[in-house]
Amino acid sequence: MVASALLPWVLLTGVLNGSTRGLLELRGRMLDERQLVERDRVRALAHRITLGLLVAAAIGAGAYSTLADAPLRAAVTPVLVGVLAAHWMMPLWVAALRVQDEPADDLADAS
Structure with missing residues (x-):
């Protein structure tokens, strides 16, 4: 039974990680300040x-x-x-539910 649930579990986890753009998987030095704050909020809410x-x-x-x-x-x-x-799995679920669009680039808006 566990083996039959493993494939959907792995696929779902991959989809959720993709939708959050690695927010929980990337190291802190690879994230900007906005992403670090969002990751801390997600973890705090997930723990509550x-x-x-x-x-x-x-x-x-x-x-x-x-x-x-x-x-x-x-x-x-x-x-x-x-x-x-x-x-x-709670931090990943919370992050996937709270995911927001990336902020627009200023250069793209100016052209």
Whole structure:
């Protein structure tokens, strides 16, 4: 099952990286000031979203173990895998959703 999901995952990640023009993949010295500020904003927003997901996952796992009268261990592994995947990909998803057009060149406007 994991192998069948790997190809779409890789293709989607490539498309998202392409749409953000490498904002999260390039080193800081290769980005201008505007891109550095945008990357910092994206990372901060992604970490806030991931924190909310983690809190919701912890509450959900606790509620599941209480309501289903099952050991917490039964709910923890799927929750941890889901939150890890979200934490790993969240900056890229946020960057792809916030992507803006490049600013117009002054030389192109003058001609």
